[in-house]
Amino acid sequence: MKDFKALLIGQPNVGKSSLLNALVGSKVIISNYPGTTVEITRGEKILGKAKITFEDTPGIYSISDRSEEEKITEKKLFEGAADGAIIVVDSTSLERNLYIVLQILEAQIPVIIALNFVEEAEKKGIKIDHKKLEKILNIPVVPINPLRGKGINELINVTLRVKGIKEDIFSVRYDDDIEKAINKISSKIIQTSLPNRFIALRVLEEDADFYRYLKNKEVIKATKGILSNHPKVSEDISITRYGTAAFIAREVTQIIKLRDKRGDLHEQFDKILLHNIWGPFFTILFFLIIFGLLMFLGNLLQGFLLNLTEGITSYLHTVSPSIIIVILAQALYGLMVGVSIALPYVFLFYLFLGLTEDVGLLARFIVNLETLLKKLGLPGKAFIPLALGLGCTVPAIRATRILSSRKERFYAASFFPFVSCSSRIGIIMGIVGYYGGLFLVFSVYVTLIISALIWAFIVKRVAYIENQPLLLELPSYRRPLMENIITKSWIRMKDFVYLVIPLLAIGGAIYAVLNITGITNIIVEPLSPIAQWLGLPAVTIIPLIFGFLQKDLTGAMLLSVLGSNISTILTPLQIYTFGLVATMQIPCVIALGMLIREFGVKKAVLLTGISIIYGLLFAGLIWRIISIF
Amino acid sequence: MSNRGEVYENNIMSQDVDVIKIVKEDILRIIDEAENKKISLKSIKVKVGVSEVFIFKAVSELKKENLIKFRGNFIELTENGQSRASSITKRHLIIENYFKRTKNKIKAHKAADALEHYISEEVANNIRKLFTLKGSGVPLTKFEIDKEGLIADIMLKDNKLSERIISMGIFPGERIKVINETSNAVIVKVKGKKTALGREIAKGIMVLEYERL
Secondary structure, three states, X not given: OEEEEEEEEEOOOOOHHHHHHHHHOOOOOOOXXXXXXXXXXXXXXXXXXXXXXXEXXXXXXXXXXXXXXXXXXXXXXXXXXXXXXXXXXXXXXXXXXHHHHHHHHHOOOOEEEEEEOHHHHHHOOEEEXXXXXXXXHOOOEEEOEOOOOEOXXXXXXXXXXXXXXXXXXXXXXXOHHHHHHHHHHHOOEOOOOOOHHHHXXXXXXXXXXXXXXXXXXXXXXXXHHHOOOOXXXXXXXXXXXXXXXXXXXXXXXXXXOOOOHHHHHHHHHXXXXXXXXXXXXXXXXXXXXXXXXXXXXXXXXXXXXXXXXXXXXXXXXXXXXXXXXXXXXXXXXXXXXXXXXXXXXXXXXXXXXXXXXXXXXXXXXXXXXXXXXHHOOOOHHHHHHHHHHOOOHXXXXXXXXXXXXXXXXXXXXXXXXXXXXXXXXXXXXXXXXXXXXXXHHHHXXXXXXXXXXXXXXXXXXXOOOOOOOOEEEEOOOOOOOHHHHHHHHHHHHHHHHHHHHHHHHHHHHHHHXXXXXXXXXXXXXXXXXXXXXXXXXXXXXXXXXXXXXOHHHHXXXXXXXXXXXXXXXXXXXXXXXXXXXXXXXXXXXXXXXXXXXXXXXXXXXXXXXXXXXXXXHHHHHHHHHHHHO | OOOHHHHHHOOOOHHXXXXXHHHHHHHHHHHHHOHHHEEEHHHHXXXXXOOHHHHHHHHHHHHHOOOEEEEOOEEEEOHHHHHHHHHHHHHHHHHHHXXXXXXXXXXXXXXXXXXXXXXXXXXXXXXXXXHHOOOOOEEHHHOOOOOEEEEEEEOOOOHXXXXXXXXXXXXXXXXXXXXXXXXXXXXXXXXXXXXXXXXXXXXXXXXXEOOOO
């Protein structure tokens, strides 16, 4: 049995995920926005006695990581046990894509080039001689089209033939002084699996991550003498590497000039979509329309699914009531809420988001909202996790990985109490809207926005958060592949289906047990001062506590403690306060679990605690202020 | 499925092809720069500094292509060789001057040594034009929308950021066009690909107007 592990490497948006799909036919994310492969996806291919494992990695342009997810790729490349790398290369911009190829070859990692978008390049008048590219680099080059399954078998066969690194693969030659400096540093390197030349280059490029391979740092100073003519060595190295890539690209490319009519049209389109005023306007309008559509479509689906589940619950009521049946009915009720209310909403929302991503709009939205987010101290990229948070907070917390520093990530995550996920939208619409009217819904949203601004204002002063400047490739507009979008939406909502919905059932069951045993009353008593502070009846503490377990339970619990004529028991101000305090939190224990996984127990508990206190303080103050008038 | 694998095994010489191309260009330039425009094979060996195998192969290819001729112990350029050498020397000088200019170095230097073989003709020409101009351009943030420009220099403190930008194809000598500006970013088009650059980055990219060159 011969096992082989191949990493799929390449720039963002170059078709790595769709290649993985074509190779192993597994469920993977394919995306048109730089940086959606947050977790490494893998797939296996078994051919007779041989097993090849393909691993997808987050897109990189070069070994110059700027976010945690890019670090994942580098770790996999340099520390992982990969036998080789398949670098997916975009034929429409060969020289830019060859940069990373040359850099990985410097690390002496066996490389196969998968040449993607060949047809697209030919339409643009670019013809690539892949045989010549093979000869120059002395590595295999396979033209592919993952969407049509072209070149896939050949790629697998070539992968099977890879046997370590060849000695005579292409390597970039730098100028004499740099070469001397490389030799000098090479002699002072601790023995590792990485080639000395590669480490020496990274050291010369001032990549501090590689200093640990040096026997002593004195050698860096020693090279300064040799490099007196290179005040910016690192830049000269990148320029030479890029120049080499450009040279190779020129050697193998034949350009038949065709006028790029579509490109011109897209440019005009971008002029409007990225306009200083129109850009943000259209972005916000677009999301408002999506929300409108969601409410409409969600309602349709919800009605349909509720009818389906109602049959089962009404049957349970006809059975003689025993404790078991009551518990079961409550559990089923919780499950029903999740399946029929939240599920359609989350799925549709992620479907729309996936669509904007694959069409190429999402990158434009990020640019448009950068100014706004920057005022909050967040980078433009933070739009992705925040937008995902409008569906479900759990995958959104994970998506903060696309941000560059841990501090930035944690700060972005601290906004999730203000970004209502589907369950919290359920409270706002189902409770506040249903019993209090649209004006109250609007007020809750406005208050959430204001409280988020105040939060940002405070935190920015306490913790100095440095944002990396925006650097984002705008992918060309592409026709989306529905299949990919559906798979992607599914992957994103997996957490919701497998973790959040079961929790709803468990929560419902626990509630029934507590009710039967009368424990609920014991909980209410000591916590009544909180209800007092919020100006709410003491029993509302129960739905709020359950809300911490799972937000979808809040509405159901409120109904069961107060009865169905809430509007006569609670004043509009109380409904508003209840809605506010129930939403302004980390939404559920699963989200807390995800926070723990991503940031550690201490930070997760800190954030959850602070957000609860902040929400309580804010809601308590607001109703007092309003009652003055 | 294919015999690609076998193609590979038979292709041991591929790297050499490239080395020989470089050595050939070096030899032509060295003869061009030599006193009386002639040089012995021994001096070539010293100056080029690669293994003899490559030099012999390069010299025999140059001879076959009628670019050099032997006169006694010395090698000279033919007419064709001279014109080829001039263009190589010119390219070398262009890049050398470019480095001198941007890196503020008085001493002539071989920074261009490796790069000259690789840089495209167009980029080399653009660099030459950059060299003949005064000043180093304006930051991208001050550059007019829809005008073709030439990237004159990248001046950023963060090395990883510079590398990222260069690897994305934003490179001195390359043509650039500003498509749009938002309050926080400059949208540029380089080689048909659009990129949004934050103002902090755009400020560090120096651009010259293309028509003026």
